[in-house]
Amino acid sequence: IFRQLFPDEFQRDVRKYVNKVVSYVYPYVEITFHEYQVDTWFERSKAFVSIERYLSTNSSNRAKRLKANVVRDCESVVLSMDDYEEVTDEFRGIKIWWTSSKSIPQQRAFFSYRGDEEKRYYRLTCKREHRDIITKVYLQHVLDEGKAIEVKTRQRKLYTNNKSEKWSGYRRTMWSHIIFEHPSTFDTLAMDPKKKKEILDDLMMFSKSKEYYKKVGKSWKRGYLLYGPPGTGKSSMIAAMANLLEYDIYDLELTSVKDNTDLRKLLIDTSSKSIIVIEDIDCSLDLTGQRKEKKEESKEEEKDPVKKAEEEKDKKNKGSEVTLSGLLNFIDGLWSACGSERLIVFTTNFLEKLDPALIRRGRMDKHIELSYCCFEIFKVLAKNYLDLESHDLFSTISRLLEETKMTPADVAENLMPKSFEENAESCLNKLIQSLENAKEEARLKAVEDARIKAEEEAAKKIEQNGEKLQEIDGKLGDGGGKKADQDTDILQVTNTKENGVINA
Numbered sequence: 356i357f358r359q360l361f362p363d364e365f366q367r368d369v370r371k372y373v374n375k376v377v378s379y380v381y382p383y384v385e386i387t388f389h390e391y392q393v394d395t396w397f398e399r400s401k402a403f404v405s406i407e408r409y410l411s412t413n414s415s416n417r418a419k420r421l422k423a424n425v426v427r428d429c430e431s432v433v434l435s436m437d438d439y440e441e442v443t444d445e446f447r448g449i450k451i452w453w454t455s456s457k458s459i460p461q462q463r464a465f466f467s468y469r470g471d472e473e474k475r476y477y478r479l480t481c482k483r484e485h486r487d488i489i490t491k492v493y494l495q496h497v498l499d500e501g502k503a504i505e506v507k508t509r510q511r512k513l514y515t516n517n518k519s520e521k522w523s524g525y526r527r528t529m530w531s532h533i534i535f536e537h538p539s540t541f542d543t544l545a546m547d548p549k550k551k552k553e554i555l556d557d558l559m560m561f562s563k564s565k566e567y568y569k570k571v572g573k574s575w576k577r578g579y580l581l582y583g584p585p586g587t588g589k590s591s592m593i594a595a596m597a598n599l600l601e602y603d604i605y606d607l608e609l610t611s612v613k614d615n616t617d618l619r620k621l622l623i624d625t626s627s628k629s630i631i632v633i634e635d636i637d638c639s640l641d642l643t644g645q646r647k648e649k650k651e652e653s654k655e656e657e658k659d660p661v662k663k664a665e666e667e668k669d670k671k672n673k674g675s676e677v678t679l680s681g682l683l684n685f686i687d688g689l690w691s692a693c694g695s696e697r698l699i700v701f702t703t704n705f706l707e708k709l710d711p712a713l714i715r716r717g718r719m720d721k722h723i724e725l726s727y728c729c730f731e732i733f734k735v736l737a738k739n740y741l742d743l744e745s746h747d748l749f750s751t752i753s754r755l756l757e758e759t760k761m762t763p764a765d766v767a768e769n770l771m772p773k774s775f776e777e778n779a780e781s782c783l784n785k786l787i788q789s790l791e792n793a794k795e796e797a798r799l800k801a802v803e804d805a806r807i808k809a810e811e812e813a814a815k816k817i818e819q820n821g822e823k824l825q826e827i828d829g830k831l832g833d834g835g836g837k838k839a840d841q842d843t844d845i846l847q848v849t850n851t852k853e854n855g856v857i858n859a
């Protein structure tokens with residue numbers, strides 16, 4: 356009626372004054388939280404995510420229309436407020452209204468980008484007189500609660516880094532992830548119980564030492580170096596650590612990182628409560644080699660410029676230019692202090708191949724050796740795989756494990772039933788057979804090695820004796836028969852090749 360009765364200009368003026376009067380007497384304050392902020396529009400606003408979580412737990416039974424998200428592989432459903440829904444919350448006797456809404460763009464551009472998608476937001480409304488307590492106390496409470504709920508309900512993720520070249524452009528992602536669902540735990544991990552307890556205590560202590568690290572002036576992170584032959588449980592232990600502490604895993608593939616700067620960017624983009632893993636660090640990059648190469652290069656004289664350009668091009672194509680110093684800075688440089696509660700884990704099969712600087716305490720605080728299967732490890736595996744705590748065959752297995760080396764992976768493989776006919780005893784017999792085979796193989800190998808060694812030594816002696824012979828020949832030749840006659844009465848030289856002994 357208003358629109359029909361009054362001309363446009365008048366309507367505009369009336370609206371302006373009505374708004375002024377309303378804002379003067381309107382007893383409420385409104386605060387809006389957008390899903391995407393202007394400066395970080397490739398990442399959802401953390402406040403928005405926290406509010407979403409908070410409202411979904413605290414108000415979902417009051418809202419009438421809900422949205423459902425299925426998490427953890429269809430195991431549970433998380434409900435959140437649907438768009439244009441309103442719920443009320445109460446904080447210290449103050450009533451707060453939350454509405455969820457979205458602004459829809461007027462027209463859609465042909466090329467879609469974040470700017471023309473629907474923009475969701477939450478709006479908080481409260482009475483004006485409560486403004487201070489709401490902005491200073493209540494909002495912090497909502498953010499903290501939201502974060503705590505996230506920790507409780509979050510799906511843990513396993514990340515891997517994308518190749519540096521793929522980072523550019525809109526929605527750049529340095530890390531790709533899948534939901535982490537490895538079943539390994541410290542219960543299923545077979546290792547010496549004493550050692551296991553020590554590691555468990557160490558990890559639990561770390562996760563509860565926020566204040567302690569602050570007090571001693573260290574950033575809240577810890578380095579673990581896991582070393583041992585293939586198949587001794589290094590990767591399984593990382594999964595068990597992540598499951599114990601409920602951390603995410605960042606599996607860093609060094610060869611895909613272009614240079615030290617990109618390595619730093621990757622580090623900044625990792626979240627707290629995570630494990631950064633570099634597997635087989637000795638094979639990832641020839642870090643020490645690169646250091647030598649650089650030294651040699653600097654010594655070289657001026658190179659032909661064409662050759663130099665070609666070499667540089669080659670280097671670029673080769674991929675990673677990450678250096679040892681870049682990696683050292685990654686672990687405990689100034690940038691490593693960003694974020695907190697992080698474990699850095701390296702694994703290697705060859706401890707001796709690593710640069711001492713890389714594994715010194717402070718960088719890799721705890722060195723854990725995972726080695727061949729002993730009887731203690733076997734007992735855990737037998738319990739896990741066959742539900743056996745004792746058996747007559749255990750003593751034979753114990754003796755054989757002392758006499759031969761077998762990795763826990765091999766033992767586990769033998770203990771696993773392969774058909775419905777197999778039972779615990781047949782699996783144990785299978786293991787005994789494998790152990791005996793391994794023992795026999797080891798014996799034959801030792802005999803072969805000894806034979807090769809003896810041959811090498813014999814060859815070496817013959818060579819040395821040949822040299823001695825030449826020396827004596829020389830003496831005889833130089834001084835003439837006379838001198839030799841003075842020195843020796845009889846000189847008889849034989850060289851028996853079989854035993855490499857010289858008789859002179």
Ligand SMILES: Nc1ncnc2c1ncn2[C@@H]1O[C@H](COP(=O)(O)OP(=O)(O)OP(=O)(O)O)[C@@H](O)[C@H]1O
Pocket residue numbers: 543544545546583584585586587588589590591592703704763764765767
């Ligand atoms: N200590 C162990 N406890 C329980 N299972 C183990 C253990 N060691 C090995 N296994 C079994 O062997 C398999 C291989 O182990 P894992 O991948 O952890 O070895 P790894 O030490 O990481 O080897 P690599 O050095 O080759 O990466 C796992 O699937 C696991 O089932």
Ligand SMILES: [Mg+2]
Pocket residue numbers: 589590591634702
């Ligand atoms: Mg492994």
